[in-house]
Amino acid sequence: AVVSTQSTGTCDVLDRSALLPHVTDSDVILSALGFPLAWYNPVSEFKVVAENLSECMRETGKRRVIFMHSWYTKPDSRNNHPSWFMRNVFLKFVIGQNLAGMWESEEYLKTQDHLDFTCILPPHLLNQPVSDMTFTTSEEECFVPGCSKDIARADCARYMLDIIDNETSYGKIRCIAVNRPPG
DSSP, X not given: OEEEETTTEEEETTOHHHHHXXXXXXXXXXXXXXXXXXXXXXXTHHHHHXXXXXXXXXXXXXXXXXXXXXXXXXXXXXXXXXXHHIIIIIIIIISHHHHHHHHHHHHHHTTOTTOEEEEEEOSXXXXXXXXXXXXXXXXXXXXXXXXXXXXXXXXXXXXXXXXXXXXXXXTEEEEEEESSXXX
């Protein structure tokens, strides 16, 4: 996994020592990393990145970090998907270990009192331009009922930028969706 900054280039985010200078030069960290599918064990890289960022941020006195994960990271929530195929095949076997790795990192972040973290959980990502649609969020569910089940990556970025200074989002794991009827 590689992270890019304007001032210092790229680094391996799985290497804490390589990540430290990038955190030092940043005011806010935005993470939208993805990792290859795994079949047998949770994708550990999500938690490793969270741990590395947390340690670097503690060392540098930085606090604000926003992660983008996915709907259905909470294990029990996957049983609530209305589609049999999504519930019993896709969420369980295809992306289940990625979701499990995201969940482990979210649980870890909850223990880090020196961070002002937010995890946003969007639905299926689309390669579309940014929109001006408003967002609906949920902190109780691992999805947003009554909203579209897909979102432009650009809208996720817009949401992440919108909440940087929003203290009500600190320490939250928040599902997001755009206000467009499901379709």
